[in-house]
Amino acid sequence: xxxxxxxxxxxxxxxxxxxxxxxxxxxxxxxxxxxxxxxxxxxxxxxxxxxxxxxxxxxxxxxxxxxxxxxxxxxxxxxxxxxxxxxxxxxxxxxxxxxxxxxxxxxxxxxxxx
Amino acid sequence: xxxxxxxxxxxxxxxxxxxxxxxxxxxxxxxxxxxxxxxxxxxxxxxxxxxxxxxxxxxxxxxxxxxxxxxxxxxxxxxxxxxxxxxxxxxxxxxxxxxxxxxxxxxxxxxxxx
Numbered sequence: 001x002x003x004x005x006x007x008x009x010x011x012x013x014x015x016x017x018x019x020x021x022x023x024x025x026x027x028x029x030x031x032x033x034x035x036x037x038x039x040x041x042x043x044x045x046x047x048x049x050x051x052x053x054x055x056x057x058x059x060x061x062x063x064x065x066x067x068x069x070x071x072x073x074x075x076x077x078x079x080x081x082x083x084x085x086x087x088x089x090x091x092x093x094x095x096x097x098x099x100x101x102x103x104x105x106x107x108x109x110x111x112x113x114x
Numbered sequence: 115x116x117x118x119x120x121x122x123x124x125x126x127x128x129x130x131x132x133x134x135x136x137x138x139x140x141x142x143x144x145x146x147x148x149x150x151x152x153x154x155x156x157x158x159x160x161x162x163x164x165x166x167x168x169x170x171x172x173x174x175x176x177x178x179x180x181x182x183x184x185x186x187x188x189x190x191x192x193x194x195x196x197x198x199x200x201x202x203x204x205x206x207x208x209x210x211x212x213x214x215x216x217x218x219x220x221x222x223x224x225x226x227x228x
Contacts, residue, residue: 004156032215043204043219044157051215089156093215099164100208101147101172102217104156 002027006090006105013080013112021075021108023064023090031092033057033066033073034102038087047075047088080112116140120205120220127195127227135190135223137205144210146188147172147217148180150201157204163188164210195227 006023013019025031032051036044048057053068062077073090090105121136139146144165149157159172163182177199179191188207192199205220 034215036219043221044206045219046216049215091156093217099159099162099170099172100145101159101162102157102206104149106154106156 002031002092002094002103004090004092004103004105006088006108009087009107009109011108011110013110015082015112015114016079017112019075019077019080019084019110021088021090021110023073023075023105025071025073025090025092027071027092027094027103029094031094033064034091034093035062035064035073035075036089036091036104038089038107040086044089080110082112082114085110085112118205118207118218118220120203120223122223123221124224125226127192127225129195129197129227131195132191132193133195133225135192135203135205135225137188137190137220138186139188139205139207139218140186141207141209141218142185143207143214143218144185145208145217146182147206148178148188148190149204149206150174151204151222152201160190160203192225197227199225200227201225 034049035047037047048059050057050066091102147162148160161180163169203223206217208217
């Protein structure tokens, strides 16, 4: 079956530090990959996505590259801000299942200190 | 732009009570989903629907029921609430085209069973 594994948190960084959150996946077929962000008290928002191998998704300074050879989709940002404090979820969606539902990792909490 | 609307935002239930979590979307999406999010865990799929009149079980369906009489609405019914159903519930939807890879989420319903 499909699964997503992401690094445990919390990750605590100082403002302007470099961020990496690791994500690896197992899937049949060719999934689409996503990073969702959840700010305190809110629902999930799509941060970025990639739909095929070697695609790079980017948004708000965050980037992730779809690496089929390593089955990875690591999230990076060059300089984090306090406002980036949130929980980040890596997820996949596989077309080969009729439900086309998202399979999520367990989430990584990021805390950015001033 | 309402997107996906969930009600209520918060609810406390006593053990054995029943309730319905409401979800409505105004994007004419075929696919709709119910997830639950437990502390420190990713989201688990409860039920999903690929269109009006069609529903199916996800990973954790026990203790829940759904219906999909219209494209817009996808209510989740809890019968005989148990403490194990204390969680945050998210409804999501997506379009039916292959390129509709993004799922849109509601703000969530925080349910406590005491």
